Amino acid sequence: MFLNIPVTVSPHKSLESSKRVIRSRDLRYCSEEELSGVTHARHIKVRRGEDKMQIDTVDLTFDSRKPPRRMRAGYLTLDVRPYVPLSIRRYRCQRNGPGKDRCKKPAAVCVRCRKGVHVERDCSADPHCVN
Numbered sequence: 001m002f003l004n005i006p007v008t009v010s011p012h013k014s015l016e017s018s019k020r021v022i023r024s025r026d027l028r029y030c031s032e033e034e035l036s037g038v039t040h041a042r043h044i045k046v047r048r049g050e051d052k053m054q055i056d057t058v059d060l061t062f063d064s065r066k067p068p069r070r071m072r073a074g075y076l077t078l079d080v081r082p083y084v085p086l087s088i089r090r091y092r093c094q095r096n097g098p099g100k101d102r103c104k105k106p107a108a109v110c111v112r113c114r115k116g117v118h119v120e121r122d123c124s125a126d127p128h129c130v131n
Contacts, residue, residue, distance in 0.1 A: 018067050019083040023057045024076055032058075035073055039063045059083060 001007065017039060032041040040061040045052040060067075060080070070077055087096040093105040094114055107117045113125035 016063065016065065018062050018065055020060050020062065020067050020080045021057050021083050022060060022071065022073070022078045022080055024073070024078055025056050026076060027058055027073060027078075028054060028056055030058075030073065035060070035071075037062075037068075037071060 021044075027035075028043075032043065035041045035058065038060045042059045043054045044057045044059055045054050047053075060083075062068075067080055069080055071080055072078075089096055090103045092103045092108045094109055094111060095103075110116055110118055110123050110125075112123040112127055114128045115125065116123075
């Protein structure tokens with residue numbers, strides 16, 4: 001009770017969990033339900049042309065802040081590695097960070113020189129990193 005208002009307090013789920021990855025060629029055809037000891041498992045897919053292809057990496061979510069260093073999957077003992085997400089590039093300003101809603105550039109900038117509003121293939125300036 002806070003100021004005569006009923007309040008429910010609970011820890012934030014992302015603070016009480018951790019994301020990691022495991023890699024093994026033998027897990028390519030393993031279903032996500034077969035991996036025990038994890039809250040959530042997802043096979044990572046990459047785009048090859050028009051198709052999405054499943055690779056040997058599985059994204060895991062554990063229900064503790066300190067996940068195991070190794071885990072068993074069937075007859076395999078696998079190293080559990082940190083999950084490093086890809087950074088997000090905003091296509092209007094070419095910076096890394098949160099999505100396009102936070103971008104303050106009114107118009108798109110050149111992918112090559114990051115200065116003017118012109119087409120990349122017409123740009124003869126030296127390449128420049130905006131970050």
